[in-house]
Amino acid sequence: MTNKNKLLFAKIPSVDRLLMTQVLEEVLASYPRPLALTAINQVLDGLREKIKRGEITEEEPELIIESVSNQVAKEVELISAPSLRPLINATGIVVHTNLGRSILAEKALEKFRPIGGGYSNLEYNLDQGKRGSRYTHVEGILKELTSAEAAMVVNNNAAAVLISLETLAKGREVVVSRGQLVEIGGSFRIPAVMSKSGAKMVEVGTTNKTHLWDYEEVIGPDTALLLKVHTSNYQIVGFTEEVPLTELVKLGRRYGIPVMEDLGSGCFVDFSKYGVLKEPPVQEAIAQGADLVTFSGDKLLGGPQNGIILGRKDIIEAIKKNPLNRALRIDKLTLLALEETLRLYRDESVAIKEIPTLRMILQPYRSLNKKAERLLKLIGVVTTKNFSVELIDGNSRPGGGALPLSELPSRLLCLVPQKTSSKSMERWLRANDPPVITRVENDRVLLDVRTIQERELKTVAEAVKGLAEIII
Ligand SMILES: *Cc1c(COP(=O)(O)O)cnc(C)c1O
Numbered sequence: 420m421t422n423k424n425k426l427l428f429a430k431i432p433s434v435d436r437l438l439m440t441q442v443l444e445e446v447l448a449s450y451p452r453p454l455a456l457t458a459i460n461q462v463l464d465g466l467r468e469k470i471k472r473g474e475i476t477e478e479e480p481e482l483i484i485e486s487v488s489n490q491v492a493k494e495v496e497l498i499s500a501p502s503l504r505p506l507i508n509a510t511g512i513v514v515h516t517n518l519g520r521s522i523l524a525e526k527a528l529e530k531f532r533p534i535g536g537g538y539s540n541l542e543y544n545l546d547q548g549k550r551g552s553r554y555t556h557v558e559g560i561l562k563e564l565t566s567a568e569a570a571m572v573v574n575n576n577a578a579a580v581l582i583s584l585e586t587l588a589k590g591r592e593v594v595v596s597r598g599q600l601v602e603i604g605g606s607f608r609i610p611a612v613m614s615k616s617g618a619k620m621v622e623v624g625t626t627n628k629t630h631l632w633d634y635e636e637v638i639g640p641d642t643a644l645l646l647k648v649h650t651s652n653y654q655i656v657g658f659t660e661e662v663p664l665t666e667l668v669k670l671g672r673r674y675g676i677p678v679m680e681d682l683g684s685g686c687f688v689d690f691s692k693y694g695v696l697k698e699p700p701v702q703e704a705i706a707q708g709a710d711l712v713t714f715s716g717d718k719l720l721g722g723p724q725n726g727i728i729l730g731r732k733d734i735i736e737a738i739k740k741n742p743l744n745r746a747l748r749i750d751k752l753t754l755l756a757l758e759e760t761l762r763l764y765r766d767e768s769v770a771i772k773e774i775p776t777l778r779m780i781l782q783p784y785r786s787l788n789k790k791a792e793r794l795l796k797l798i799g800v801v802t803t804k805n806f807s808v809e810l811i812d813g814n815s816r817p818g819g820g821a822l823p824l825s826e827l828p829s830r831l832l833c834l835v836p837q838k839t840s841s842k843s844m845e846r847w848l849r850a851n852d853p854p855v856i857t858r859v860e861n862d863r864v865l866l867d868v869r870t871i872q873e874r875e876l877k878t879v880a881e882a883v884k885g886l887a888e889i890i891i
Pocket of ligand 1 (some may be wrong): 575576577578601603642648649650651652681682683684715725726748778819855
């Protein structure tokens with residue numbers, strides 16, 4: 420170490436001296452001592468690193484005790500703040516996996532306090548006074564909504580696919596089209612899940628075309644399952660052919676082999692009725708005779724994170740008995756939110772109003788335009804040289820790997836940089852409390868009102884006004 424660095428190191432205030440400062444005395448009055456010590460050590464470590472890197476060279480004001488104690492106080496606040504925070508989604512991507520996918524319906528939120536804060540009949544049969552099953556709370560309504568013979572739920576759809584394959588096809592063969600070897604974000608890939616389940620994947624057809632005879636050709640004594648995967652996040656267009664589920668079911672029946680469809684997003688509502696592109700509803704797959712159907716509960720369905728498995732009673736019973744099921748089982752907080760979400764689907768007109776994911780996807784342009792105008796009015800006149808504000812037309816996306824080609828016409832608040840850059844505006848809004856997450860396109864910051872909740876408009880307006888006032 421150089422002599423100069425030695426001198427600087429000696430200037431770093433000691434822990435004891437820091438603890439005696441007024442600032443840290445105040446900190447210690449409201450925070451636990453170990454937390455303050457952790458913060459002190461982090462700040463001091465940071466200073467040592469800076470000295471080593473030569474970033475503190477002269478008589479640096481950073482080493483003065485007042486400055487260090489203030490840094491410690493800030494660090495204490497940072498460490499003690501919750502990590503999981505609410506934020507405002509202004510990206511226009513409705514089912515945004517990084518931002519928590521679906522917002523829960525009010526009806527679901529109301530149940531958290533009584534069920535989460537008290538004991539419940541989670542696994543208790545109230546009629547018989549003995550142990551019950553946690554699946555009973557949603558099995559009935561899932562059957563009612565989809566006409567499936569049996570139903571169960573697990574932690575997420577990845578788990579639903581894994582446990583289904585493991586139960587039906589471990590050590591045996593699963594036939595799947597080369598055009599359906601889907602990868603979705605977060606490392607879920609059909610071939611990888613297949614190998615984890617212990618099933619042997621038999622790929623048939625080509626990327627763009629798979630025929631019924633491709634499947635039939637490979638069926639043998641070891642074939643355990645015919646799998647169809649809904650290509651939820653992409654579409655192969657042009658010279659293409661896929662075998663419809665009904666055909667696959669006929670083939671499966673002929674050979675006595677079950678057919679499973681991983682629907683990915685899964686929804687109960689036919690979006691095409693409302694002028695949005697169609698995503699195959701779960702009920703259709705069941706009506707077409709799939710022996711097993713899996714899908715997510717928090718994509719287009721708009722519930723909490725979970726994976727739903729519907730299908731033949733004997734298969735569902737076998738999956739329930741699989742020891743993996745215990746490892747993948749659904750938690751009670753998820754279950755209560757799922758049950759309440761499902762109950763809303765009993766009346767579709769209620770579902771599309773009260774399930775935020777559906778409400779946002781189906782919000783019409785004219786109502787979005789009004790919302791955007793309300794936002795603009797709340798912002799008022801901004802006299803800033805930082806940027807200019809205007810409303811523009813643009814598109815939102817359903818997200819969650821669903822309806823990949825669907826663009827939903829929307830109205831956007833557009834901040835055009837003048838003295839500042841779109842990147843720094845994006846960063847500034849992200850650093851707001853609560854953070855406002857935006858989209859940057861063509862050097863403009865876009866705020867899509869579709870995913871901004873009515874109650875958040877004022878906060879967003881305040882953040883934009885704040886951005887107008889900062890000195891760049
Ligand atoms: C999203 C998706 C999954 C995984 O679902 P999670 O709920 O995220 O675990 C599996 N298969 C397909 C086709 C999907 O789109």
